[in-house]
Amino acid sequence: MKFSIDRENFQYVIQNVQRAISPRSPLPVLTGILFQCGNGVLKLTATDMEMSVVCSVPVDVADPGDLVIPARYIAEFAKRLPDMPIEIETIGGSRLATIRYGQSEFNINGYSASDFPLLQVPEGEFSFTVSSEELRDIIRKVIYAVSNDDSRPIFTGVLMEIEGTGATLVATDTFRLAMKKFVLDAPAPGLINVVVPGKTLNEVVRVMGVSDGVRVTLSKNHIMFETEDTVITSRLIPGRFPSYRQVIPEDFECVIRVSVRNLLDSADRAALLAGERNSLILFQSAREGIVISVRSENGWIREDIEADVEGENFDILFNVRYLCDVLKSCEGEEILVKLTGTYTPALLTPHGDDSYLAVIVPARASKE
């Protein structure tokens, strides 16, 4: 393997694939990045066996070949490179990569490319294309509701339901739920119902930031996100996503229209006293608006927020983090908070946007 590359491209490809690595993998080769060069292209691959990221850039190839280079060293080294052309070479079948820059050189022991596991992905069954900006927005609106609890893997993923050109993403950790609908550029051949790992979608948001369009391809057990130079492939989470429709309330006793900014700022201040464990705030609807309050041994806070309130008034205990997560994912100026009772789920929707909703299950008051 021998090729030359400029610093900017070198840093770009490494940064794009780097996060897919499992730094503490028991398989040493997985702590590395697979370098493959040939036909004027350098292709880098990193994987944790669940997800892989592949990124390609044009380079001057003097000698095609491949090698796995430890990610930790090569990524830190790339950041520190001087701004000059870099030449990377492995001599014969050796596993030593030599990087030359000016009069200096860096030599790093790698692993054989033949030991690197590649995800085998079957033919895609259905593809659609979405702008990277829209995809980022869609993901951001549901990803916060994903569970971190690996003991119930299905909740660590996001349900993707497709029927015709209508697509829906749903995430829930059983305490709250977020749902976002969007329209595809091509109809699906049948009903599609898959669960995409939350980790994969986070990586998609990070890597796809600068590209124009993202092509999404679904196959039986995999999902693939492609831009011009980068491909993220991930296993889907097996199992059945729980039926979520009955969780979404439909009839309301109270509808509140309030500024997202004001409610978020108030909730943020109240969170200060809300404790670390369950972070509860008391949310009260009244004729003139909303009152948020918290009492703790250290003091108390009362936030009066102007709002349009229609219907019955309720006192509800919310986990303030859940409330803030929803508010942070809204771009609009106003949000509707729709209540059905003190202990029944609340529905939150941006005012004037039917494509997005969030459900928060209230907490039960502890006996004092």
Place this chain on the structure above:
Amino acid sequence: MKFSIDRENFQYVIQNVQRAISPRSPLPVLTGILFQCGNGVLKLTATDMEMSVVCSVPVDVADPGDLVIPARYIAEFAKRLPDMPIEIETIGGSRLATIRYGQSEFNINGYSASDFPLLQVPEGEFSFTVSSEELRDIIRKVIYAVSNDDSRPIFTGVLMEIEGTGATLVATDTFRLAMKKFVLDAPAPGLINVVVPGKTLNEVVRVMGVSDGVRVTLSKNHIMFETEDTVITSRLIPGRFPSYRQVIPEDFECVIRVSVRNLLDSADRAALLAGERNSLILFQSAREGIVISVRSENGWIREDIEADVEGENFDILFNVRYLCDVLKSCEGEEILVKLTGTYTPALLTPHGDDSYLAVIVPARASKE
């Protein structure tokens, strides 16, 4: 106590004193900030009993008074305040502070101001004034050589020696030493020789950033740094700073002139392979320049750096962190590295600046 203040001033005073607090102090009152208002001024004080920071701003005082407010809550709360006038009040002799903003209020339990310990500082014996820019530069040039080892307190401080208008700061952790000379605007009445805690000087750099001039006052056991609105007072470290002059080599077998930037970049890359514990690099002077190299089980690096070398050539083992610390503190384009042998201290001075020097003691090679 009752006063009103705008958000910007409120955030400014809190931020300025906040870091002097000892958050894990066994004395709860020390986890708070002392608020004192009267005569149109709000004065905040925080202390860890070694150092105190006092910051004052003009406010509208409706009722003079004082209270200690837990720093953790008030600092976080101040960051989240809306941009509107804020009113702070304690009713009668109560220890509850009520902060009103718009229709909302935050109430936080405090401590009695009479429980707050104030540093008693004797009359100053000598004062001088220095621009904040110069003070920051002087401190930055020596502070990195201070020891973090509390078992030998004298090395955690910076020696300040004054004779006439000549002042010298010296710091050493016994493995390296940094010395910076500067000229005072007024002569000292006699020889002054005090040791200022490194922590205090770090705080001075942080807080004094925006002021024009800093007045430094020395008394028997204390040092004080004053700007228009902020006063940092600190105990001096008792004991005798070790005699350092004989550590500074005077005759050299080899003098190297090299670009600070090039040497720093090369050392930075070499550090990647230099290991975490003692971080050794091999520094070799040769006719054409310097070669820095490291060999580890993961690979090896060789950096060729252009330099003017005069005299005998040596191979020296440096702790790469020590070398980088010196280089980062230099503004000039070139540095002189002066060697006396393989195992004897090296002297580093910016080319064309006699006011600053650093000494690094080489490591001994481990038997291989």
